[in-house]
Amino acid sequence: MISGKKMDRRTVLKAGVAALGSSLSGISWGQSANNTLTMGVISQQTGTFAYAGELVLKGAQLAIEERQGSILGNKINLVVRDDEGKPAVGVRRLTEAISSNQLRYFIGNFSSAVGLAELEVARQEKVLQFAAGGSEDFTGSRCSPYTFQWSAHAYTALRATLEYVSKTMPEKKKIYTITADYAFGQSLLHYTQVAAKELGLELVGNANHPSGERQFTQYITKALSARPDIICLLTAGADAVSAIRQFNSFGVKTVQIVGPWTLEVEQMRELSPAMRSGMILGLNYYQDIDTLLNKSFVERYLKAHKNVPSYAAAYGYDSMRTLFLAMEKAQSVDADAVLKTLEGMQYDSIFGPTRIDARTHQVSRPYYVVQCKDANAMKNEFDLASIVSMGDKPQPIELNECKRTA
Numbered sequence: 001m002i003s004g005k006k007m008d009r010r011t012v013l014k015a016g017v018a019a020l021g022s023s024l025s026g027i028s029w030g031q032s033a034n035n036t037l038t039m040g041v042i043s044q045q046t047g048t049f050a051y052a053g054e055l056v057l058k059g060a061q062l063a064i065e066e067r068q069g070s071i072l073g074n075k076i077n078l079v080v081r082d083d084e085g086k087p088a089v090g091v092r093r094l095t096e097a098i099s100s101n102q103l104r105y106f107i108g109n110f111s112s113a114v115g116l117a118e119l120e121v122a123r124q125e126k127v128l129q130f131a132a133g134g135s136e137d138f139t140g141s142r143c144s145p146y147t148f149q150w151s152a153h154a155y156t157a158l159r160a161t162l163e164y165v166s167k168t169m170p171e172k173k174k175i176y177t178i179t180a181d182y183a184f185g186q187s188l189l190h191y192t193q194v195a196a197k198e199l200g201l202e203l204v205g206n207a208n209h210p211s212g213e214r215q216f217t218q219y220i221t222k223a224l225s226a227r228p229d230i231i232c233l234l235t236a237g238a239d240a241v242s243a244i245r246q247f248n249s250f251g252v253k254t255v256q257i258v259g260p261w262t263l264e265v266e267q268m269r270e271l272s273p274a275m276r277s278g279m280i281l282g283l284n285y286y287q288d289i290d291t292l293l294n295k296s297f298v299e300r301y302l303k304a305h306k307n308v309p310s311y312a313a314a315y316g317y318d319s320m321r322t323l324f325l326a327m328e329k330a331q332s333v334d335a336d337a338v339l340k341t342l343e344g345m346q347y348d349s350i351f352g353p354t355r356i357d358a359r360t361h362q363v364s365r366p367y368y369v370v371q372c373k374d375a376n377a378m379k380n381e382f383d384l385a386s387i388v389s390m391g392d393k394p395q396p397i398e399l400n401e402c403k404r405t406a
Contacts, residue, residue: 119146
């Protein structure tokens with residue numbers, strides 16, 4: 001039982017060593033009861049993206065605490081598992097939680113590869129997955145009755161970001177892309193090509209890089225030789241931080257850096273204000289979203305954690321909250337009843353009025369474009385950027401490969 005104590009990453013890891021490798025046993029809100037609903041956060045708690053798992057958990061905890069730890073008379077038992085950012089580990093952790101803890105719902109995958117592997121387990125075991133990750137396959141070729149996607153579609157992200165660039169910098173037409181060579185990056189590259197064509201922009205070259213790359217000089221040199229107006233970084237996390245640092249060492253002022261799905265707040269803080277100043281980024285979430293629900297969420301999160309929420313925490317909170325709303329509407333905690341309720345559901349989220357596509361299970365929500373601030377324009381340590389635009393144009397139906405019918 002947590003009872004208001006902050007669970008930091010060290011606590012998570014210590015508990016994990018004692019229970020199932022690097023996993024946590026159940027965390028219960030309230031006293032034990034016959035009616036218990038087991039839900040899970042299965043995410044990366046160790047490794048390259050360890051920060052994300054901790055933040056997803058913090059967001060999920062806030063959503064559960066809003067309910068005083070119960071839903072429809074069922075005490076909520078939250079289990080936490082470390083997928084280590086590896087598909088095989090994620091599948092094993094999920095399978096173990098289903099068999100040992102009777103898990104019925106889970107969130108948490110920050111890696112598309114892990115989440116897509118878990119999708120098949122969710123389908124087979126009929127447990128409900130609310131996914132993050134950037135791959136279009138969640139709601140496309142591998143769409144499943146038991147999987148929903150909270151993150152914006154890659155098309156929505158690229159269209160929103162490049163549309164802003166096109167409108168505000170009409171003289172910049174030539175784009176060179178540097179792309180992470182795995183499912184997430186290639187999905188972004190595909191929709192860069194689609195959105196660029198729609199907006200009359202020209203792609204003058206692309207370089208793929210492996211995950212974990214730290215030497216980007218060769219890619220930047222190749223990009224600059226193509227004389228682009230824009231370098232579009234289709235990569236994320238530590239790779240993106242390395243790329244931006246090394247680009248700054250070139251001292252090029254005439255090329256605009258654009259990151260459609262590149263940096264979250266955590267990585268933005270790893271760069272000096274001078275390095276990030278003027279960058280245009282696309283974000284699934286930023287703390288300045290102007291809705292009553294988001295303002296309340298930010299206030300509660302800031303009070304609890306002395307920090308503002310970012311993408312991972314917002315995902316943990318909003319996806320868990322959405323599941324509870326669907327349970328209430330269905331008057332059931334049965335996964336099949338809840339998924340039928342989620343299909344086509346319209347509700348109020350941290351983004352404002354929100355809908356879930358009945359066929360693809362994609363959350364139809366805005367995607368945000370921000371411009372990073374100079375140091376002298378920052379009001380406080382959290383004021384890294386300004387929201388300058390948003391877009392919610394859905395993937396064209398003819399490009400969607402989901403074979404399900406609503």
